[in-house]
Amino acid sequence: MTEIVRIENLSKHFGDVVGVDQLSLSIRAGEFVTLLGPSGCGKSTLLRMIGGFEEPTQGRIRLDGQDVTHLPPNKRAVNMVFQDYALFPHMTVGRNVGYGLRVAGVPKAEIEARAREALTLVGLAEKYDARPHEMSGGQRQRVALARALVRQPKVLLLDEPLSALDANLREAMQVELRHLHQKVGLTFIMVTHDQNEALAMADRVLVMRDGRVVQDGTPEDLYDRPASPYVAGFVGTTNLFPSAVVDGRIDCFGQQLALPEGLAGRKNGLFGFRPEKARLLQPARKGGSNVISGSVEEVIYHGGAARIVVQLGQGSILVDLQNRKLNGRASLPGPGDILAVEIEPDAIMAFNAEAAE
Amino acid sequence: MTAVQRLRSAAVLSPPLLWTVVFMFVPYSILLVYSFWKTQYPIFVPAFQLGNYMELVRDPQYLRVLLRTLKIAGLVSFFALVLAYPYAYFLVFKVKRPSVRLTLYMAVVAPLWVSYLLRAYTWKTILGTQGVLNSFLVSTGILSEPSSIFLYNQAAMVLTLTYVFIPFMVMPIYAALEKIPPSLKEASADLGENRLATFLKVTLPLSMTGIVAGFTMTFCLAFGDFIAPFLVGGPDGVMIANVIASQFGAALNWPLGSALAVVMLVIVLGIISASDRFERLGAGRLT
Incomplete structure (x- = not known):
């Protein structure tokens, strides 16, 4: 499989605090990768650097061969599902989903068709004209997914996407996200602090600590062959x-x-x-x-x-x-x-x- | 509701209700009644006739003053908005340290604790012939002698009123901008939009309630002002509130003054209800 994301020696410092520490990483197209770690381990910072929301202190980020290290978010072929969903409250669901297509200059009729298609994909076809504040948390989450997927990004970034949902819904969404990943075949990079979520969803889990990856492997690797007591204690x-x-x-x-x-x-x-x-x-x-x-x-x-x-x-x-x-x-x-x-x-x-x- | 509950809520509501009735509803009603009375110099006699309102229409000076007042209030609100919005935006999105943000916010709001009269008077000492501006221009050689063009005109009034009422513009805009989650701007960028378009499509629409609230307050306050015309306005600076004041004072024509006050009240209520309707329209957006 081809490499879609390549991270070389990437660091991010916030003043004296090291967020991400000389991290190198390669992600293949179509993988479902989770970044797992406790809060403050640098996983969100790494994701936000891939998305373009944080400027790396040093190192390179390549996306499908192109160096995007210093490109702003609007110039990158990645899309993000935000932790708080970040739906535009003054727009209908349909306009939210079509937002990224209007920017790209897609013809009007096609925008609506594609937005409806994306909403159908997440099971919300009938909510095209609804307003975000009329929807439940789980539904907003799906709208956020549809809005990111409709742009057909090279990589979909998910920042703790399920953390705001209650336990039952979270489990259902884990399965659904997995199915969605299989259906669309895109590369997913998800940040989570929840080990169950990481094990249940990903092909590959990167356990992070203090801005570094301490183990990189399949869920089975992590669980059955933890590389360190830290991983053994954090995963399970x-x-x-x-x-x-x-x-x-x-x-x-x-x-x-x-x-x-x-x-x-x-x-x-x-x-x-x-x-x-x-x-x-x-x-x-x-x-x-x-x-x-x-x-x-x-x-x-x-x-x-x-x-x-x-x-x-x-x-x-x-x-x-x-x-x-x-x-x-x-x-x-x-x-x-x-x-x-x-x-x-x-x-x-x-x-x-x-x-x- | 049981009788006890009803009694209890009546007990809670009665002080503000009483206040509103005694100090708002009753005086305005008296004003309304007066506006139909007749003047028989030097006293007023009860009557029900529209002569006072006809007088306002017949004599063009009233319409002229009304239009001027609307113009000045509009200019004041406009300049206050143009200055306040970037300031509030800067405070909310650009100032990273909360202590700096609070200090800069208080710098705008703190003057509200100083007497209005004093704040308006300040501009007299800045703009007057013996004022700060003139001394500066003369000492730097830009002017050979102090100029009187800065004071006693409509520009001075707009300047003074903008200064006096700008906190009422900054506060609601600041509140509206602060409520916008930072992730919305990031999401817009993530979906391919540049900063300007993000501002126009996300930040501006979501702060519109703050703009409308600020505009309404600033406009209504400036519309009813009569101190600034008195202190820094010139002969062409008379505003509607000054005319009303003189009808109740020197001119001793309370019925005409009441009719003017009623017209003013109707205009202000119209603006407030329009702004209220707008706010309702946008309600529920950021919840």
Whole structure:
């Protein structure tokens, strides 16, 4: 696939604050990329530089081969869906969507046809004459999408597009945005601080921290093979513990776990496993190869699953239990219960000492 | 609504209602009644006749003063708008530091705490023959002797009134511009529009309510002014409010003065209701 966006050594400083720090990146045409990170990690700044709303302090941005580093937003073939949608309140939905086409000098009849087509694409065909303030948040979001897509940009930029929606609508829109991406085949770059959103939607996730990309990979890469404890902690939840390696075994808060074969050569460092990789043992069973036990400190009930805080003496770990997988128990364990859980050996992740912070 | 609720809301509403009735409705009604009375020098007698209004139409000097007043109020509003809009725009969009913005905003609004008379009088000391402007021009050699052309004319009145009423233009425009989310301008740029077109298609229409509110206030205040003509206006600077004042004073013709006041009131109410209708039209846009 061809490269559509190329970012070389890009930095943005706000006074003494470094927003984006010597970042290089290549995005292929048709990819759905998310920039994931906590607030202040530089993800929005990076997106806004691609859109032309922030002037880079140094570095280059190439769009489809053309150097656009210093071009204003109106000279770039990218379009943005803003976090607050930024619909023009004094115009109808139809005029909002047609705005970018009128600028481009598209004939009047064609503007209306294309605007209606774009609204049909997002499922709002009948709202052509409505006013933005008469619409719900989800509908405004779609209008903003239609307005950006109607210009057929080379890249569509989405700045936390779903953050203003309530939880149910957000999930529905995640699926819808994904379908839309498949349908139009454009390159999408989306900024989000929500790891679930990033995992659910993107082909490729760039985890950012302090203005740099700390991991670049598919959602599966990030989840199953996080490059650092930071990514492991930010994408999903991870039980992390420092340990020495003695005879191929590690020490999780005072209890022994076997190191998987793949990590045989590991030295001391930080180790971890995901809470859902722990399996509740039948109350009767004793021992086992990779079993740790402790007392239940707290149970956080989520409906489909429950998260249990297990106190091991020198620290506590989280264990996620899928409901109805209680393995012989009548009900969820309660605080004070003694619990034994088995950790799948392959679930153990290891991080280099230098990656540990 | 229950009786108790009704009583309660009546209790809450009655002070402002009472105020409006006693200090607005009653005096205006008295004025309206007077406007139909007759003058039998030196007193006025109750009557119901349109003689006073006929007099306003018959004698061209009243129409002339009315038109002049409309012209001056229009010029004042125009200049206030031309000065206030860029200023408010600059404060909202260009000044990055909130403390600087507040200081510059207060610089415009603060003079409202100073007596109106004093502010108008200031211009007398600037524009007069012994004034600041003349001393400057003479000392720099541009003029050989102080000139009297700066003061006592309509230009001086427009200048003074613009200065006095400009805060009423800045405030609503500032408020309207401040309400426009910055992302709207970015969205316009993102969709390919340049800065000027973005201003004309997005910023200006969205600040129109502020412009109309400011224009209405400035126009109505200038329209009813009688201090500036008195202080800095010349012989051709008499405005409608001065004529009304003289009818109630020296001319001792209250019925004619009342008729003039009623005409003025109708004009002002017409402007305010037109502006109100405009604002309703744009309501809900930035919510």
